Amino acid sequence: MSDYTDRYITVFSPEGRLFQVEYASKAITGSNTYVNSIGIRSKDYAIVIAYKRLPEKLVDPISITHIFQISPSIGCVMAGSVPDARALVTRARSEAAEFHKTNGYEIPCNALSQRLANINQVYTQRAHMRPLGVAMTLISVDDEFGPRIFKVNPAAECIEYNAVASGPKEHQLLTYLERKLGDRRYAFGNWRRLANMGVKALNAALATTLESDEVEVGVVGINGFRKLTLREVKNVLRDVKWDILIERESRPCVV
Amino acid sequence: MSDYTDRYITVFSPEGRLFQVEYASKAITGSNTYVNSIGIRSKDYAIVIAYKRLPEKLVDPISITHIFQISPSIGCVMAGSVPDARALVTRARSEAAEFHKTNGYEIPCNALSQRLANINQVYTQRAHMRPLGVAMTLISVDDEFGPRIFKVNPAAECIEYNAVASGPKEHQLLTYLERKLGDRRYAFGNWRRLANMGVKALNAALATTLESDEVEVGVVGINGFRKLTLREVKNVLRDVKWDILIERESRPCVV
Amino acid sequence: MSDYTDRYITVFSPEGRLFQVEYASKAITGSNTYVNSIGIRSKDYAIVIAYKRLPEKLVDPISITHIFQISPSIGCVMAGSVPDARALVTRARSEAAEFHKTNGYEIPCNALSQRLANINQVYTQRAHMRPLGVAMTLISVDDEFGPRIFKVNPAAECIEYNAVASGPKEHQLLTYLERKLGDRRYAFGNWRRLANMGVKALNAALATTLESDEVEVGVVGINGFRKLTLREVKNVLRDVKWDILIERESRPCVV
Amino acid sequence: MSDYTDRYITVFSPEGRLFQVEYASKAITGSNTYVNSIGIRSKDYAIVIAYKRLPEKLVDPISITHIFQISPSIGCVMAGSVPDARALVTRARSEAAEFHKTNGYEIPCNALSQRLANINQVYTQRAHMRPLGVAMTLISVDDEFGPRIFKVNPAAECIEYNAVASGPKEHQLLTYLERKLGDRRYAFGNWRRLANMGVKALNAALATTLESDEVEVGVVGINGFRKLTLREVKNVLRDVKWDILIERESRPCVV
Amino acid sequence: MSDYTDRYITVFSPEGRLFQVEYASKAITGSNTYVNSIGIRSKDYAIVIAYKRLPEKLVDPISITHIFQISPSIGCVMAGSVPDARALVTRARSEAAEFHKTNGYEIPCNALSQRLANINQVYTQRAHMRPLGVAMTLISVDDEFGPRIFKVNPAAECIEYNAVASGPKEHQLLTYLERKLGDRRYAFGNWRRLANMGVKALNAALATTLESDEVEVGVVGINGFRKLTLREVKNVLRDVKWDILIERESRPCVV
């Protein structure tokens, strides 16, 4: 049955599933994709981290970015198809600008996330356009509710998270984050500690040591969103290495 | 035969069935969906309850809601696809606002339900758009007819109920409610008793104890619709636990 | 061959049949539908009766109706898909209102029936829309011709009847009515006798005793169309029970 | 091959045939259709006769008609799908009215027939619409050429006949008419004799005795077109019966 | 392969062929068509002849014509599908009239032929419309170039001929004409001799004797185009018969 029904974008399968939407999710978590992303928040900050595997050695690492600023106070990390990500970011910026022009103040992060999810929903209902194969994690610090993390996926869901991960290693990353956060809604500490925690999660999930040009970090605080410079990323990675070293030595020897 | 005819949205099968509509219903009652909803009414109140299973542990439970306010006096609970639900709620709010602007008074709940069902009917007749995989249960207190419960489903039917349930456990919930209501058109008591009854129904059907962040309750009375706060939901759940405890103890021991 | 040709709405089969139209008729007479309807006329009245099986016990029976008023003097009973019925009734009312506004008098029942059949014909000729799976029986008392009954079906036929039935038990109902009417064009008596006759036909065809909330009756006389109240329906059903009782007793015992 | 090519409306088969057009003709001559029609002309009159088999016993025979007046001086008989017939008649009337309004005189019968054939031709060339499954026989008395009979078929042909027949018994009827007319272009006598001849043709072809409510007759003379009343039809049928009786008696006995 | 590619109108087959165009030609030369046409020219005249087999005996032969006047000086004979022929003639007349209105003089025959071929080309390149299954042979006497014969076919070719034939017997007719003309570009004599020659060609190719109501002849000279009257056609046929008789008698007896 699935031989046929999955060819038509907007049609339910006999089990009530929309195959195209599920396949689009595979463009994010499938083995032929390169990006893993993380979002974490504390009481004052929210950060996004992207681990990108460079497709070729000669690529200028700076030109491949998965962290984008949408408005002064909203940033995001994209996981999945890069061109689709660019299309959705362009749309997000345009929606944010339009909102600012119309209403005189910046679009709240939750409103923008809902709007983008609504746009994605149309791609899952109408024919002639496939869904976008990309998961978008938006972060912002709300004046009222503090740091918030929203994730918009190809199924057009828009969900708020305490911490979130996307990409082929999504499962391992989430397990790590769940263990660290437990039942708390916020992680402790300033953005440096959040970045430290995120990088350790990637280290653990990928079972590899990260290089500074493979990692991007975006931070949002009360003053708005910014991407960390390469130097700041290097510092984060160096701190993590020290921490791991110390941790290992302090571990009692198990025979 | 069904291999082929179910691929085309708006076409009858030889038995006179519209497969796409039936498949869309599976998106509500299928095993891969997470929401069970209930609607009950008494002489003065109507309530809706949603039991949501959180997809992941790190999700902020507040961001996943299935109970929405459409107008000051109309609320609803959505079961099925979350993005489709959001699309239909957006349309419902827009229809309600349009009606209020045109006529100067609020849209009656039955008129709104009919209107939404008409919109759904178009999705079942024309090509190029699939039906929405969501069941909407609207509640309101009518000045003339008192509390009313309407359910709009993907087949575009709009039916008034004395009590209603949607979701994978629909069958068990309905059985419970039918036993409780018998032939009466209204349940007894204020909204607290209705909520109590609804939670017990969910307890029975799901064979589990509900957590406060998995349950949402919406109440409509003569003064309009509101969602219960987390604290109020907790109180309801606590009361239910006491009731069950008392009930169990007071039950004569059966060998 | 039929594997393929029936997938295309507007295409003739090699035998000159339009399969989609025939399948749409199955949506009216198929075993998974719930409505049986009857139309009868006498010299002064025409009535329509709908027998509806409630899909679930908790449904408010009043909210499921198959008898609609189209204009002050025209009523109808719909058999088949409920959402399609609502769509066609909405169209019929709009056509009737438009006619009244344009011409200053009410649309005659035969003109309206022809108009609706023409609309249905378009659904059988053009692609992109399926035919409506509903049979509409319109009644009215014409100033000139007296009571008239028209039936519009998915094949877009518009035929006048002396008495008519639609639904899964169509065949049995027609047999009963044919036996009662014989060659007469009108049944005898006022609307109470017509209703009595119709209920007996349903009793016989369904081999069950009707409940008052499963039966709807619409009556049209020289003063216009109205639906009977629940109380009036109860009276009709009670009378029928008495008649049957009397009839049975007065029947000579057959060994 | 024909499995596939006949599914596409406007495409030639390898043998240069248009299957859809041929299938549409089956809707006229197929065994599941009910109408047989005849057209005959004499020097002063042309008549059309329709023999309709009533689908159900309770149908009001008057409401099923296959003979229509298009303009004061043009009438027609339709064989095949009733809803398609209604659509084509509506179009014909509109074309005739438009012509009269534009030119100030009535549309000649041959011009109207050509126009309708042109409309049908479009349905055989373009996609998205099926051909109409109906054969239209138009009659009129031309000021210059006298009585004329035109037949427009689903293949979009428009041909003038001395006498013509359509429907499942087309072949038998034509054989009868050919035998009666021989090489003459006109039959003898006034319209009563034409009707007599037509009814006898139907009697012979159908091997049954016609009932007055199964026969419709339309007559066009120098003063325009009109349908015979039921009484006139009865008279025609009665005369035919007498004729047959007399003929049978006057026949020499064959052992 | 051809099972599939021939279903799509505007697509090349792997061998670079357009099947739909070839199938459309079968509508002209296939065995289920009825028309054979001829075009011949002399120094002063060009004629077209159509031999039509009447589909039924009761048809008025005058109403089936394959020779049409397009403008005062251009005539044509159509072979193939009659409704498609009518559509193309209508278009040709409209193009001719438009040209005359715009330029103040009549459209030359070659310009009109090219224009019609261009219209046909569009039907072979774009989807949604099939090619017209008809071959059009246009004749005219050009002020400068004298009598000209153009043939426009479904493949959208527009070719000038010294003499031409179309229809199921195209091959035999061409063989006859080639033998008669040899290398000459013009036949000898006035239009009577041309008609005589054409009828003999038909006689030879069809191996039958032509009846006057099966033959149409159109003649174009310096004064314009006209169709021969039935009487003139009869004279032509009678002359042919005499010629054949004489020829046969004067032939030496072959044992």
Next chain:
Amino acid sequence: MSDYTDRYITVFSPEGRLFQVEYASKAITGSNTYVNSIGIRSKDYAIVIAYKRLPEKLVDPISITHIFQISPSIGCVMAGSVPDARALVTRARSEAAEFHKTNGYEIPCNALSQRLANINQVYTQRAHMRPLGVAMTLISVDDEFGPRIFKVNPAAECIEYNAVASGPKEHQLLTYLERKLGDRRYAFGNWRRLANMGVKALNAALATTLESDEVEVGVVGINGFRKLTLREVKNVLRDVKWDILIERESRPCVV
């Protein structure tokens, strides 16, 4: 695989090929086509030659032409489908006229060729239209660059050649021309010598002697483009015959 992917015009095959474009090329080089064309240039002239095989004996050879004048200084030879050629020539003339009107001077040959190739590219990317099955060879003498030859093919390539050939014998013709030109960019001599060389190429490739009515020659010099008259073509052919005769006699005898 190719069974399916080649049915859809604008889709890549797994090997990155566009089948429709390749099939369209078969319409030029396939065995069921009739035209072979050549283009050659010297320092002062460029010529195009078309060898056409007449489809039937009665065709007026003058009416079948494959050499067209586009503007005063641009000519072309078309190989492949004749109706597609006519469509592209019409478009080319319209583009040339438009350019002249807009810019006040004639369109340069390379600009026109690029423009036509761009138009062809659209046919290879978008659905709903097939590519044109024709190869166009344009010649012109550029004020700056001297004689130029451009070829535009169905794949939408536009390439300048020193000498070029198209048609079923393309391969043989190119081999001949390559041998004659060697590494030189221009052939020697005036247009008569070019024509002589082209005809010899055709003689060699086709292994037949050319007739004057099968050959067309177009010449462009500094004064513009013109087609040779039939007399001039005859002279060319006669010269070629003499040359071959002389060459053969002067050849030393090889045992």
Next chain:
Amino acid sequence: MSDYTDRYITVFSPEGRLFQVEYASKAITGSNTYVNSIGIRSKDYAIVIAYKRLPEKLVDPISITHIFQISPSIGCVMAGSVPDARALVTRARSEAAEFHKTNGYEIPCNALSQRLANINQVYTQRAHMRPLGVAMTLISVDDEFGPRIFKVNPAAECIEYNAVASGPKEHQLLTYLERKLGDRRYAFGNWRRLANMGVKALNAALATTLESDEVEVGVVGINGFRKLTLREVKNVLRDVKWDILIERESRPCVV
């Protein structure tokens, strides 16, 4: 599965891949393509080199170019389908001109690359148009960032490279460039040294000696973009030959 899903342009496969996009890339790297391209940058210059294999011997090598100037300061090399390349270059020039007109200064190379990638993204999401089978490598010297190389591919990715290659020998070329550049972001020297290095890469990858008419070189410095003349290219090739000769002699003999 892939038999079917790859036929539909904008649909995800079950593994989350877009087959059409992958097939379009085959049009660049497949064995039936002719172009290999290289881009390299030093601190002051960026160059692009195209190695083109001429399809036929008689082609004027100048007319086949894969290096285009987009604006005074931006140049590009195209690999893959030539007609698609022309279409994308036309679009790029139009975008650049539009930007200059709107903003009064030239479009930066990264902005243009992003814009073209966005246009390509649309071809991968919407139906009815295939992706362009071409990879575009843009070079420019940015006032701020110095020489930059961007590559836009059919998947709509836009990536900055230190050095890049496209075409059937992409893999070998990249390996060579990676070995030469190591971890440096810029190669050493002026544009002559860059061209020297690029030609050696092609020599190595293709295992052949390049001819001057098979190589195109485009150079961009602070003063803008220009293509090297044939003479300059010859000089580059000559230098390379000398270098190889010297290198070979200076190599110690290995037994």
